[in-house]
Amino acid sequence: MRNSKQKEIILRALGEHCIHPTADELYNYIHQEYSDIGVATVYRNLNKFAEKGIIRKIIGLDGSSHFDSCLEPHYHFICSCCGKIYDVPINIGKDLIAKAEEFTDCKITSMNMTFRGLCRECEDKHNGKFVFDEAETEMLLTASTS
Amino acid sequence: MRNSKQKEIILRALGEHCIHPTADELYNYIHQEYSDIGVATVYRNLNKFAEKGIIRKIIGLDGSSHFDSCLEPHYHFICSCCGKIYDVPINIGKDLIAKAEEFTDCKITSMNMTFRGLCRECEDKHNGKFVFDEAETEMLLTASTS
DNA sequence: AATGATAATGATAATAATTATCATTTATTG
């Protein structure tokens, strides 16, 4: 991978955000200051960085791709109301992966966990009156036992 | 929600599959027998069913939407080689969610876990020589401690 | 069983995010 001004700009711009922007959002942000950067360059490099493990890619619940410059082990929380993605800096036990390998007879190399609910801000704003009218597509907590 | 012949066909067709098809895949399958069903109807109803909690929607690592007629608590394993989605019928402890709520100060209502790696079939076929050239976008196991 | 209200359907247009193409520019290496 060759160096370029654009790559530096993209990486720096991503580092300035903690909201886990999409490629498009980051492009628009960068484009304000560097109007001559191309959309393809931003998409291309973000994906390349993710492949190389320099950054992380998060697939949102609606299928959109978000990017995260933080490589530290952590998971994500997505607010069902405002859609913002927050970090959840916890680790899970290896025994869970062992159990999953046992059940599936598959070799597991990576895993991903996403929580969903209402963020503090939205809960305050809506005073608990927010109705989950979106698809409840994930495992409901009520169904999970330990 | 009103009843219809199409809804029955779609639900039945989904039940016949354990590969977690996309809306498009299911449409093509159904279309073979019922050539007069529309694409929009399949997309519409699958999403509606997921909203109602009659089926589940899984967002693949590439952002594609897959559907699952099984409502039992379980997670998924996606093969990095062939892309097939397998069920992982395990449960996690509530303490993990409690911990996540504590860290984020958010109210968690649901969670989702996806494992990734090589399925038995692909491992045998490629004899362990498969190279992960795809984006390693999730948390690498090596980074996770218990 | 006929009626009427309205939800569901299907054909197709529209959308939106992302990727491919390719001529031009830029970085790296000897």
Add this chain to the structure above:
DNA sequence: CAATAAATGATAATTATTATCATTATCATT
């Protein structure tokens, strides 16, 4: 500094999904 090949940017292409809307089917009520 020149040669080589990768990177860029403009734009076309792609692809999955959704919106539109005229038509049809469903279902509660008569």
